Amino acid sequence: MAVDENLKIELGKQGVFVTTVEELYNWGRRSSIWPMQFGLACCAIEMIATTMARYDLARFGAEVFRPSPRQADMMIISGTVTKKMAPQVVRLYNQMAEPKYVIAMGACAISGGPFKQGYNVLKGIDRYIPVDVHIPGCPPRPEALLQAFMTLQKKIDAQPLTGEGRPRHLDAEAQGEFPVPVEGEHDLEPASNKGVWTVPVVIR
Amino acid sequence: MTPSTIDPERLEGWNRPPIIEPDGEGDLLEVAMGPHHPSTHGVFRMDLALDGERVIRLKPVFGYLHRNHEKIAETVSYLATMPYTDRLDYICSLTNNWAYALAVEKLVGQEVPERAEYLRVILGELTRAQNHASSIGFLLQEMGASGTPLMYAFREREKILDLFESLTGSRMMCNYMRFGGCRVDASPVWLDAVRKVVAGLPAFVDEFERFLSGSEIVMARCQGVGILKPELAINAGVTGPMLRASGVNYDIRKVDHYGIYDRFKFRVPLGDHGDIYDRYMVRILEIRESIGILEQALKGIPGGPVMDPKAKIRNFRPKPGEAYGRIEAPKGELGFYLISDGGPNPYRYRVRPPSLINLTVLEDMCLGSNVADVVLIFGSVDIVLGEVDR
């Protein structure tokens, strides 16, 4: 239940701060998203460039890159996920504490990108874990990563804490662990996680 | 693990890493360092066996970024592989372009106009400068100087990337060289912008060196650590700044005289001890030499076309044959081996990755040292995983 904006401003002038729990909770969540220090390929260099002085990710409260998945809120899949690396990516995602978010950065993380035809390249990380924001580009510019951050912040802001669209950590029935694929004799097994990814319908 | 589990075949008959005996107190600790580790420059894994703090065994594990570059290149045309070479060593895309263009030009016997050669030298040396600056930044990051030296390096790198972007259209993935020249001509405005950036580079290197070269921490942690003997370096195929830090005078720019490098005056910096500090110093000095080459090239760049008008672009089918072309990339000798069967696609396309082959001696350098030094020794090799695994 939102508070009327004008009333809020009026009360603010009187020195009274009015908000809802939902707004406060989401404000706290979105203002300090700590990414995991985790680079895969070319996009990782652009991710590092985003944290450096010119683009300055610190403006979004997200400059604290954590080496441990336990301390991280968000995973930036920055680069090509190979079939050899995919089990480790899923395992790292499982080790992160809720609430957790995923940004798929670059064409490779989304779909395999230019390397899609490779025998060892996973055609998109969303076959195994849910992705919140996709950024196209090869590699995406640092501005695009900042845009992805802002999109994610908007997404968090709009999340209700109860009801249908509530975040996973407030939903007792939600899936907690995601199955880790196994390296098989010819391919990963299974080739995709059916609970997360269904083959999209192609409309021609 | 006990020493007896060391494979007996590893013992004799080859230039093997030394065998370090544990002191016998307590058990050995086996650690898998990576593929997700903040200091491994990406997805690289080392399986370590530790006796206390000492490294007894080290096995690198590759393939976490194996993107099938060579297989894909065999299914697409020669030119369509050019953008893929950008993504090999993704910090230095232009030198990758150059090496591939050079190999194809050897395969078909193609000449390159003079202005294009100058542009290649300018872009190659800018690439070298920014690669060495960032690699030193990463090395310092691993030493514990979290962020600051890297920020200085990236500040300068951004200026060079701006130049790349205004000429080629992309910050990192430039896709600029063509067989027989370059894709677009550089305007006088762009050349002036390069002059301005190059004029600012010496001040940056001076500043960098003022903070780092005499720093007590840098000296304490780098000097005498990770020593690589020149005989082993040559035998193991180590190239680039690593080889020269061990005191071996081998720079492909001087040996092969590819392009127009014989027109420029520059020195090849060499190290004495082959430790991490020497590798750091060789990189700093190479930036200074690159600045010298850039100044000469910017002074002498002639007018003219950037693309050989006789170069075949459509229906590009080299005659059957093969060629191996190589250049001195910032990481070492980057070579491309191509076999043509007369078709539009290469029959065999092979990249000789300097990063992978330089890692051959990682075990030799690390054995017997402390586990904290492994991170530094690894950082001083200066690898990029896109090239190691391809």
Add this chain to the structure above:
Amino acid sequence: MKTVEEIKTAIEAAVPGVGLTIIPNPGPSGQHSLLLAPEHAASVAKFLRDDAEFTLDFLSNVSGVDWPDKEIAEKVKVTRQVTKTVDGEEQSVEETVEEVRKHVQPGFLEVVYHLYSVAKKHGPVTLRMRTINRSDQVELPSLTPIWRSAEFQEREIFDLYGVVFVGHPDLRRLLMWDGFKDHPMRRDYVEPDDYEYEPTPHDSVLLKAKAHQAAVAGRESAQ
């Protein structure tokens, strides 16, 4: 740098009984190569590394190449007896017919070594070795004991092409995982079918996507 012929003569003088063949390179690069017999490879390599004149102390590049079985079609003129009816009478007449005969040239795996000299600053010298076939006789001697730089490159060729290097100190897969069964750089490698979602297929991808859809339709109709 000496020509390939001169190198061949020098090696033949130093290593008696060595089987060397010059593989000419018709392209403009002019990098001709020497084909070694596997049983003499180690002694030739040692000679090239240690000889004062060559001092090829730096093995730069090791590449694997796959040459699959090649079907060669030849037109042959054959004379044979044909029964024909001439003037209402059956007669046996000799006739010359053109016939296409096919025979299969067996394939092999090839390993190419590019050598340089750091001391003398010359090169490259290209050496090649070939396996007997592509299936069961794929052993070649490892040159890692001579040049350490072959260590990872030979492991990579073992992984991607399936050449077994005898005498390699640590022959394991380099890039793919240990349980992987195929050799993906071979030209007859069939990649796993994960073409279920192709929004904009074209060329070879379109063919693969169609094959996938046909396979799925076949599986569904069977059920």
